[in-house]
Amino acid sequence: MQQPAVPELAHTHTRPIHWLATATALAGVVALSSLLQPRTATAAPTPGAETTTVAAPATxxxxxxxxxxxVKAVVAKQATGDLDGDHRPETVAVVHCDAPMGTPPDGVYVLTRASGTGLPRIVATLADPKDRTNVTDIAVRDRAVHGTLLGYSSDDVPACCPDIRQSVKWQWKDGAFVRSTPAQARSV
Structure with missing residues (x-):
């Protein structure tokens, strides 16, 4: 008679006592986890919290x-978020004329919903197209509008070639948007 290559190991055979030990350990883990649960979460809002969800105004x-x-005005970029802390999102729109040639300057506008009608209305102009700037990016973070503007150091700079790049931030303070420059303006 030939002997097996691997000797028989007693611990590889399951017996009822093994199943009983496993079931007891599992029951202990389940019982212990039920005692260590965090406070239950509820879907009910806290008293005084805003419960209605309002969509950001459309452009x-x-x-x-x-x-x-x-030609018509075109919304080139937009971002949404609550800028004034009223739990209702505003829309920031970057808009320019749909010119067939060249790069028309951008205007940056803040829209909110009108009281009563709920229709979108412009409440602030953050960048006026008369300033001859173009917006390369726009975002709403931490209740502020962040953007990058391309502009010109003088009227002698051709419209094709902005030579100033500036990171800007607009934040709602004391009833108005205050513009700041988080990073220094630099040449392009």
């Missing part, structure tokens, strides 16, 4: 204060 149909002549 469609808004009459932006741009003089575009025969």
């Amino acid at each position: 469609a149909g808004v009459d932006f204060p741009l003089d575009c002549g025969p």
